[in-house]
Amino acid sequence: MVSDNGSGARPYGGVEAADRQASRRARLLEAGLDLLGADLPQITEVTVRGICRQAGLTARYFYESFADKDEFVRAVYDSVISDLAAQTESMMNAAPPGQQTRAGMTGIVRIIAGDARIGRLLFGAHLSNAVVVRKRVESSVLLAIMSGQHAGAMLRLPDNDRIMAAGHFMVGGVAQTISAWLAGEVRFTPERLIDQLTALLDRLGDRALYRD
Missing domain, CATH: 1.10.357.10 (Tetracycline Repressor, domain 2)
Structure with a gap:
């Protein structure tokens, strides 16, 4: 099985692994802006589950870019x-x-x-x-x-x-x-x-x- 974030990973659908990871990271950051910039009376915490749900990604892809x-x-x-x-x-x-x-x-x-x-x-x-x-x-x-x-x-x-x-x-x-x-x-x-x-x-x- 070829890792999606390891060096030497083959292109998938014509897109290099590094580009796919960068795209997922961008989706997560956009989801973070959605959550932290929401028009709500009080926002104190975000959760990994909520971030991933907003981005449409699994936790695996969160942790490939962020430690916590x-x-x-x-x-x-x-x-x-x-x-x-x-x-x-x-x-x-x-x-x-x-x-x-x-x-x-x-x-x-x-x-x-x-x-x-x-x-x-x-x-x-x-x-x-x-x-x-x-x-x-x-x-x-x-x-x-x-x-x-x-x-x-x-x-x-x-x-x-x-x-x-x-x-x-x-x-x-x-x-x-x-x-x-x-x-x-x-x-x-x-x-x-x-x-x-x-x-x-x-x-x-x-x-x-x-x-x-």
Whole structure:
């Protein structure tokens, strides 16, 4: 019997074993986004059985890609946020000077508006899965550092604590506002949300805020 995940496995239906495994992994990650991004009042745990049922695969194929549920949830989160970051960065890089903040906010809001599962996974207040909570904290710190570095480069100022504080303020403020928007506490259209976030962040472009 030829293993489907061993080296040297023959093609099946014209598809190489590595490609079949990658396809199954993608199906599992999509199922994870379905479950973790579901519109439910409280989501704390996912199960291997539930993940496999959602993906239409057996547990054998879950364990060929993931050691356990925690590793799986981390992979779902990392996949989603890396895609969001890549698309947003691409839009910002393509924007003319002075329009990069709007381009970034446009990318984030439109992606979330186009797929509510992404918004609920990254920003939803109802999601209390412990792994997701930890990942949100980790990604917020990283994004704050990156935002501070970007602001310092744009303003041509050396790194300092004021710039770092602004980075944390930007990331935390945007995340909380989007969370409130998803919950219906802020009743904006996507375009108005983009306008409001852009206007607030543009106020942080004052060089005087970062001088000691």
